[in-house]
Amino acid sequence: MAVAVCLPMTYGMDMTLGLGLLLGLYVGGISGGLVPAILLNIPGTPASITTTFDGYPMTQQGRGEIALKTSIVASLFGGMFSATVLYFFAPTLADIAIKFSYIEKFLIILFALSVIASLSKSLLMGAFSGVLGIWISLIGAYDISVGGNGETRLMLPFMEGYLENGFSLLPVLIGVFGLAAILEDAEKGLKSGLVDKSISLAGSSRFSIGVFRGQIANLIRSSGIGTFVGMLPGIGGSAASVLAYTQTKNFSKDPSKLGQGATEGVISSESANNGLTGGALIPLLSLGIPGDSTTAVLIAAFTLQGIQVGPLFIGENMGTWHTMVIALVIANIAMFFVMFFAIKHIVKVVLVPKHILYPIIVMMCVVGAYTINHGVMFDVWTLLLAGVFGWAARKVGIEIAPLIIGFILGKSAEVYFVKSLESFDDPLIFFTKSPIAVGLWVLIFASLVFSIYSSAKGRSRVK
Amino acid sequence: MGILVFGLSGCSKNDAINENLRIVIGSKSIGGDTYQNSTIIARALAEKLGINVKIDAIGSSDSLKTLSRVSDGSVIMIFHDQAYLGYLYGVNGYRDIFKDFSVGPAIAKNPGNAYLVPKGSPYRTLEDLMTACGEGSRIRVAIQPGGVSEIGFSALKNAIRILYPGQEKNLVAVNTGSSSAKNQLLFDGQVDVIHGSVQGNEQYTRLPAEDQKAMRFIWLTARNETFARTNPEGIGTTTREELLSFVEPNASVPLEGGGNFTFDKEYFFIYNKRMSPTIVAQLDQALSEIFEEGKVQETQLQSFFIPNFMASTEAKIYFEAKRDQNESIIKSLENENAAPGEGMIDFSQSHLFFPRIIQGILLGLGVLIGVRALLSLMRSPKTDKTAYAFFQKNYDKLRFYGTLSLTVIYFLAMDFVGSFFPNRGLGFLLMSTPFMLSLSFLYARDLNQKKTIEIVINSLIMPGIVWFLLTTVFNVTLP
Numbered sequence: 028m029a030v031a032v033c034l035p036m037t038y039g040m041d042m043t044l045g046l047g048l049l050l051g052l053y054v055g056g057i058s059g060g061l062v063p064a065i066l067l068n069i070p071g072t073p074a075s076i077t078t079t080f081d082g083y084p085m086t087q088q089g090r091g092e093i094a095l096k097t098s099i100v101a102s103l104f105g106g107m108f109s110a111t112v113l114y115f116f117a118p119t120l121a122d123i124a125i126k127f128s129y130i131e132k133f134l135i136i137l138f139a140l141s142v143i144a145s146l147s148k149s150l151l152m153g154a155f156s157g158v159l160g161i162w163i164s165l166i167g168a169y170d171i172s173v174g175g176n177g178e179t180r181l182m183l184p185f186m187e188g189y190l191e192n193g194f195s196l197l198p199v200l201i202g203v204f205g206l207a208a209i210l211e212d213a214e215k216g217l218k219s220g221l222v223d224k225s226i227s228l229a230g231s232s233r234f235s236i237g238v239f240r241g242q243i244a245n246l247i248r249s250s251g252i253g254t255f256v257g258m259l260p261g262i263g264g265s266a267a268s269v270l271a272y273t274q275t276k277n278f279s280k281d282p283s284k285l286g287q288g289a290t291e292g293v294i295s296s297e298s299a300n301n302g303l304t305g306g307a308l309i310p311l312l313s314l315g316i317p318g319d320s321t322t323a324v325l326i327a328a329f330t331l332q333g334i335q336v337g338p339l340f341i342g343e344n345m346g347t348w349h350t351m352v353i354a355l356v357i358a359n360i361a362m363f364f365v366m367f368f369a370i371k372h373i374v375k376v377v378l379v380p381k382h383i384l385y386p387i388i389v390m391m392c393v394v395g396a397y398t399i400n401h402g403v404m405f406d407v408w409t410l411l412l413a414g415v416f417g418w419a420a421r422k423v424g425i426e427i428a429p430l431i432i433g434f435i436l437g438k439s440a441e442v443y444f445v446k447s448l449e450s451f452d453d454p455l456i457f458f459t460k461s462p463i464a465v466g467l468w469v470l471i472f473a474s475l476v477f478s479i480y481s482s483a484k485g486r487s488r489v490k
Numbered sequence: 491m492g493i494l495v496f497g498l499s500g501c502s503k504n505d506a507i508n509e510n511l512r513i514v515i516g517s518k519s520i521g522g523d524t525y526q527n528s529t530i531i532a533r534a535l536a537e538k539l540g541i542n543v544k545i546d547a548i549g550s551s552d553s554l555k556t557l558s559r560v561s562d563g564s565v566i567m568i569f570h571d572q573a574y575l576g577y578l579y580g581v582n583g584y585r586d587i588f589k590d591f592s593v594g595p596a597i598a599k600n601p602g603n604a605y606l607v608p609k610g611s612p613y614r615t616l617e618d619l620m621t622a623c624g625e626g627s628r629i630r631v632a633i634q635p636g637g638v639s640e641i642g643f644s645a646l647k648n649a650i651r652i653l654y655p656g657q658e659k660n661l662v663a664v665n666t667g668s669s670s671a672k673n674q675l676l677f678d679g680q681v682d683v684i685h686g687s688v689q690g691n692e693q694y695t696r697l698p699a700e701d702q703k704a705m706r707f708i709w710l711t712a713r714n715e716t717f718a719r720t721n722p723e724g725i726g727t728t729t730r731e732e733l734l735s736f737v738e739p740n741a742s743v744p745l746e747g748g749g750n751f752t753f754d755k756e757y758f759f760i761y762n763k764r765m766s767p768t769i770v771a772q773l774d775q776a777l778s779e780i781f782e783e784g785k786v787q788e789t790q791l792q793s794f795f796i797p798n799f800m801a802s803t804e805a806k807i808y809f810e811a812k813r814d815q816n817e818s819i820i821k822s823l824e825n826e827n828a829a830p831g832e833g834m835i836d837f838s839q840s841h842l843f844f845p846r847i848i849q850g851i852l853l854g855l856g857v858l859i860g861v862r863a864l865l866s867l868m869r870s871p872k873t874d875k876t877a878y879a880f881f882q883k884n885y886d887k888l889r890f891y892g893t894l895s896l897t898v899i900y901f902l903a904m905d906f907v908g909s910f911f912p913n914r915g916l917g918f919l920l921m922s923t924p925f926m927l928s929l930s931f932l933y934a935r936d937l938n939q940k941k942t943i944e945i946v947i948n949s950l951i952m953p954g955i956v957w958f959l960l961t962t963v964f965n966v967t968l969p
Contacts, residue, residue, distance in 0.1 A: 125674065125703065128678045128680075151859055152859065154855055162852055165844065171576075172667050173671075174665040174667045175635075176838060180841045180842055187582075188555075209893065210890065214881065214890045216886035216889055217935070260670055317670070330526060330689070330793060331526060333792050333793070335689065337690070337692070337693025337694060339726075382929075382931075382935075383930060383948050386930050389929065390922050390925070391956070393918075401514075401546030402512075402556075402969075403548060404901075404905050422880060437848075446666060448834060448835055448843075449837075450664065
């Protein structure tokens, strides 16, 4: 949203300055999402959802500073990794990206959904929650802008005026995480502060670079996953961080610690979602295809400056190309310094009394919900509905993370699935299209088997 | 009293252009041509009239809803031919803009509407394509259904119907979404032709034939005299002369009764029908002067748009005639379009295909969960009824229901108060302070003087800071 809001400012600017501003906002926006995710359990962006799994427990344990600083260093690594990959391999990777048709993209989404269920307390409930999230995402019209027929579904006729566009992602996300948590706390009577004890800057609560010992493989793997997913248009940051997080859990020496405040969890999530930034620029600068909704705004910036994006962009605009890569690197470094050294002040948010903090959170949620679609009041009501739903859902055992991931990926899953069938008219094509599709099925199958095995092992241990 | 003062000072007069004008556009994309074009005109209007103008890309459905609610001229809309084509194609959310709204002045044309084939395609011209269909070959065309993308396809299909009656069924639409989706279908060999644009696809036409991504133009739908007004340099390294070889009459799509189909994508204003004629005249006058000055045309041309100002009255007549011409093409294919499509998914019912699968899976999982819960209950039934209670024991009813009530009142009041001060964010500003005060006092325990002062200061300052930053610095719309 920051990129979209500041785009008009770039019209009167020099190309270099304009691109620098937009890239800085892009990197800052992705990175900034970790702050509310860790301190308040409200993901600032969909890609920060998995950061809440370990980041918020760390805050509750009085290790909020460690969580924040670790995440910022991981974000820096992810961003620099993807910038390096972008610079040296963009054209080659773009040619690989176009080998992923709708079928392969559907299978990646299916893979992400299968792994998110495995992160849940109950596999069955996790799967149910994920599918429920998909179902909710389908409410509304099957939009013509994605090749649909424009017809509405999953609603009563009198709802059409309100639900034609379905529920927007951001109001649902902040409602289910933010407002629901406030309702839950209000139900309990707001008897305690945000953390059980004060943040201590001494001893074990202090950050040290030693937290990264043994995490190099995690950093590289997660950054790689983020970069790879970023270069496939239409998959998104949440899938990247989910896939990276589950791989971290699979490779972890002690998987049971993930979700309880493990630093490797926040390292994985944040390096993956910042790895997305360079990855999403690969299809933009090598094919003229935006990797995500934010890079789509960059196309407008180019066009307004009279620059055409497409497969020949890099070759015909070497100066602008180098400027962009340098700007991306500087943005990551600036993000690091700005955030890292401000942490000792930012972390004090948890000391703010709830009777002051919660009204501010609600007000900011309203601002976010209203402005995300440039002024639609229904999105504000969606925020409230999602908040009540999130509060109630936890009580009946619905798992919120799989629900939200299902919601985020549901519409894309539908488009890729249905359009693949319309093109090929053969359901078996999902298995036979390409070696990539076969490989993805192997991963999906392995993931499901592993999840069932882990779940069964966990139950027998409890007995 | 403060609200009254605010109201008097901020109240819009219904016969003058609002000093905070909101332009909603029919597209949701900030990277797209509608947003770019609208921004160029909005900046010129803001400078000319000395007012604050902001663009909100909320999409066609929300734009038309917003426009139909606001008649004081504080909200106007910019869109292109999709505004009436969507209605002609029967797309949900579109309305008859000529009946339910007023058509305002036209501002520009986009001559870039194009159709492309792979560079190695056996179809080198439109004639090749139409002949192939006539001889029974199935040609698949990737389009976005229901508008600008489809009208060229409809015209081509109609032309095949004229030249090879009964064979128009061989030209089939593959309904898809964005430009990247269409490009991907071409890369994969899933379609033979795609709808694209000169601006978005020209670089692909310069790739070597052996490159999987290489494309070739086959038809540019713009009128010859429109295209002749583009920059001679063309776009990229493809000159205007080279591009004109794909424009009528060099690429012809015959119409019933003679002549060839052409289509310029044109941008125009849409107003609330009850908006004051004085405001309509003021906008016409301002735009006329802007175009007379000549500066805005340079910016439009730089972005490959053709400047094209038409005042409201003239524009209305022009677009009604254009609508009628396109309507006759669409109607001539009604029988073909109404026939159920081939393949396992009927496009007209495709909106239900995936939801049904999901509902089936949800039901299955729900049954499994229910059975498991039942078995667990049977094995070890809970005698304590509070185990089944939805709310916690002794939950704080005041704070819980108070939070819900205050939030509902806040949202309702914000929207209501904001309607008196359009596009200024005052609904948010005026209602956030009492909301934050109320919620803070509801949550605070052991209230003392210090806490009270903190709450009051926070409630006064925070909304003000947020309002100032967003509305004044970043020009963001608030309630």
